[in-house]
Amino acid sequence: MIIKPEPTIKDLSFIIDNSGLKPNDLLNMYKRMVTIRYFEEEIRKVYHEGKNPFNMASGIIRGEMHLAIGQEAVAVGSLYNVRVDDVVISTHRPHHHAIAKGVDLKKLAAEIFGKATGLCRGKGGHMHLFDKEKNFACSGIVGASFPQAAGAAFAFKYLNKDNVAFAFAGEGAANHGTFSETLNIASAWELPLIIVIEDNKYADSTPKSLVMSTTFHYQRGLAYNVPSYLVDGMDVIDVYITTKKAVERGRRGFGPTLIEAITYRYVGHFEGDGEEYRTKDEVEFWSQVDPIRRLENRLLKLNFADSEMLAKLREEARREVQEAIDFAIKSPYPSPEEALRGVFA
Numbered sequence: 319m320i321i322k323p324e325p326t327i328k329d330l331s332f333i334i335d336n337s338g339l340k341p342n343d344l345l346n347m348y349k350r351m352v353t354i355r356y357f358e359e360e361i362r363k364v365y366h367e368g369k370n371p372f373n374m375a376s377g378i379i380r381g382e383m384h385l386a387i388g389q390e391a392v393a394v395g396s397l398y399n400v401r402v403d404d405v406v407i408s409t410h411r412p413h414h415h416a417i418a419k420g421v422d423l424k425k426l427a428a429e430i431f432g433k434a435t436g437l438c439r440g441k442g443g444h445m446h447l448f449d450k451e452k453n454f455a456c457s458g459i460v461g462a463s464f465p466q467a468a469g470a471a472f473a474f475k476y477l478n479k480d481n482v483a484f485a486f487a488g489e490g491a492a493n494h495g496t497f498s499e500t501l502n503i504a505s506a507w508e509l510p511l512i513i514v515i516e517d518n519k520y521a522d523s524t525p526k527s528l529v530m531s532t533t534f535h536y537q538r539g540l541a542y543n544v545p546s547y548l549v550d551g552m553d554v555i556d557v558y559i560t561t562k563k564a565v566e567r568g569r570r571g572f573g574p575t576l577i578e579a580i581t582y583r584y585v586g587h588f589e590g591d592g593e594e595y596r597t598k599d600e601v602e603f604w605s606q607v608d609p610i611r612r613l614e615n616r617l618l619k620l621n622f623a624d625s626e627m628l629a630k631l632r633e634e635a636r637r638e639v640q641e642a643i644d645f646a647i648k649s650p651y652p653s654p655e656e657a658l659r660g661v662f663a
């Protein structure tokens with residue numbers, strides 16, 4: 319397992335002092351991670367309602383569902399300092415990135431439920447979220463985020479703006495040609511692009527060791543002259559510190575950065591996944607480095623919070639999530655005429 323050992327409290331204080339993070343920042347990060355976890359747990363619950371026996375086409379939320387439970391630190395750490403006008407392009411597993419980018423929880427939930435009040439008036443669903451206001455998009459096409467984010471980064475450079483564009487992708491997606499092509503052109507043109515690979519060990523049911531010529535993707539970034547880093551994706555502080563450098567580099571016009579975050583999803587590739595490709599022991603092993611519990615322990619040990627404060631934040635998160643789910647449930651479905659709006663017809 320490539321997870322850095324938990325630093326001593328003395329080392330951790332030193333790391334935090336040097337990161338510029340204040341106790342309040344860590345509490346904000348905690349609240350965001352908890353919000354993502356609760357949101358996905360609630361979606362998961364509702365998703366399985368009316369699906370017994372399991373059938374994707376039935377129930378309240380229809381179609382496939384990919385959750386990122388366990389991967390919250392990657393999204394929150396990397397997007398903590400990102401501005402609203404920076405662009406984030408995500409994947410088929412997009413909720414944690416969307417929430418970390420500030421996408422409205424109610425509109426997000428309504429879109430997942432296919433409702434008219436959703437981000438795309440219910441036509442995108444969970445894998446095709448688009449938020450013009452928050453500059454967030456994603457796609458079910460694996461490997462698509464690289465060139466899309468490079469396009470946004472090119473526009474920023476062309477327009478002389480100090481924005482950055484993020485491409486999130488799984489370690490499986492990074493075996494696509496789009497990854498190499500994007501690294502090449504982003505490096506040659508010094509685009510303000512930050513690629514974050516979420517290495518959760520599997521692409522669907524395929525372990526990365528079966529299909530990768532290198533152990534890590536960051537090694538490939540180096541070949542294209544792109545500063546490339548490996549971070550502990552179960553440690554929000556580690557992710558934050560490296561991404562902060564990448565964002566500064568992009569804003570100052572020095573070009574792209576690649577960050578590979580080692581992480582793990584505690585749930586199946588999709589809801590309904592039989593998970594024959596991994597053991598319960600493996601999941602249990604990784605649950606010992608749960609990014610939320612890890613941050614919680616640190617906040618307590620550093621005396622940045624007491625358990626009452628953390629419980630209050632969790633309660634707030636729980637309420638916001640519940641309000642979003644209620645909003646989605648109560649919202650109307652789009653009218654049949656809506657099918658032809660906003661599309662090429």
Ligand SMILES: Cc1ncc(C[n+]2csc(CCOP(=O)(O)OP(=O)(O)O)c2C)c(N)n1
Pocket residue numbers: 410411458459460461487488489490491492518520521522587
């Ligand atoms: C171009 C394309 N090929 C195949 C698929 C089917 N598919 C959906 S997710 C997935 C695996 C992606 O793995 P990874 O990039 O590691 O992301 P993770 O699911 O682990 O987050 C595949 C093969 C797809 N959606 N798009």
Ligand SMILES: [Mg+2]
Pocket residue numbers: 488489490516517518519520521522
């Ligand atoms: Mg993967």
